[in-house]
Amino acid sequence: MTPVLDRxxxxxxxxSWGVWFADDPQQVPWQRFLDEVAEAGYSWIELGPYGYLPTDPVRLTDELDRRSLKVSAGTVFTGLHRGPAVWESTWEHVSQVASLTQAMGARHLVVIPSFWRDDKTAEILEPPELTAEQWGHLARGMERLGRQVKETYGLDIVVHPHADTHIDTEANVERFLDSTDSDLVNLCLDTGHYAYCGGDSVKLIETYGERIGYLHLKQVDPDILAEVVANELPFGPAVRRGVMCEPPGGVPALEPVLQAAQNLGVDLFAIVEQDMYPCDPDKPLPIAVRTRKFLRSCGA
Structure with missing residues (x-):
């Protein structure tokens, strides 16, 4: 019997349509993304990179309403481990995205830490490990961001562990959670990135359930991941090799992840994200249709 995942x-x-940047000739036009995501059977979307979708709330609302779509979250990128000196520029970027996110009726802001190596060129930008002082900056900075975003825009921040950032492995994710206030900072658990970095999503949900505020559903091809790890490939080239794959063909299995999330007894968004930049423009829709069908078979 199919479980009922009513939360x-x-x-x-x-x-999931190969969009990583606000403007890039290799990406599908935003109108096509909206048409196809609705056609695939989804009713919730994220804003993606700021500026990809229209940033005028009236126009964007009209475009979404015509396709029966709603926004679950916006996304921002931060480098708060660098300390108070980056606060003003960070807040300027966050305010822009948070304002639109709030206007679209969403309640979450996904916060991605900055990369320590460039995802296009593989250039090492910073050491891959933070110092104790930088961990302190990161924790206090995220708490400050969580407080200010909630007070100013009424949104909850959910921090997204990500490959090639300083919040990646099980040890680093747990360290981050243990050093931040759950009233201000929670987690967007991306099942693919966590598996990419060696983590167990079900274990994390069962151990830190009260900190899981949002989910990204994604799978990793274990054979390609083994090559990526062996050759120390950066995330961008790994994606081009197909390391993030169509479910249910990779890891982690999504059924137990969804069941563990359901067992938390709270409403959670679970947003499909299959990194495919760059990709043929005709590739995403059939995958999206099959993925939606697979998730329905899981009860979601």
Whole structure:
């Protein structure tokens, strides 16, 4: 019998259409993304990179309403481990995205830490490990961000562990959670990135359930991941090799992840994100249709 996952709200994101940047000739036009995500059977989307979708709330609302779509979250990128000196520029970027996110009726802001190596060129930008002082900056900075975003825009921040950032492995994710206030900072658990970095999503949900505020559903091809690890490939080239794959063909198995999330007894978004930048423009829709069908078979 198929389980009933009535606390899980499934959606998708521009990422699943190969969109990583606000403007890039290799990406599908935003109108096509909206048409196809609705056609695939999703009703929730994320904003994606700021500026990809229209940033005028009236126009964007009209475009979404015509396709029966709603926004679950916006996304921001931060480098708060660098300390108070980056606060003003960070807040300027966050305010822009948070304002639109709030205007679209969403309640979450996904916060991605900055990369320590460039995802296009593989250039090492910073040491891959933080110092104790930088961990302190990161924790206090995220708490400050969580407080200010909530007070100013009424949104909850959910921090997204990500490959090639300083919040990646099980040890680093747990360190981050243990050093931040759960009233201000929670987690967007991306099942693919966590598996990419060696983590167990079900274990994390069962251990830190009260900190799981949002989910990204993604799978990793274990054979390609083994090559990536052996050759120390950066995330961008790994994606081009197909390391993030169509479910249910990779790891982690999504059924137990969704069941563990359902067992938390709270409403959670579970947004499909299959990194495919760059990709043929005709590739995403059939995958999205099959993925939605697979998730329905899981009860979501």
């Amino acid at each position: 899980i709200r499934v959606g998708s994101a521009p990422d």
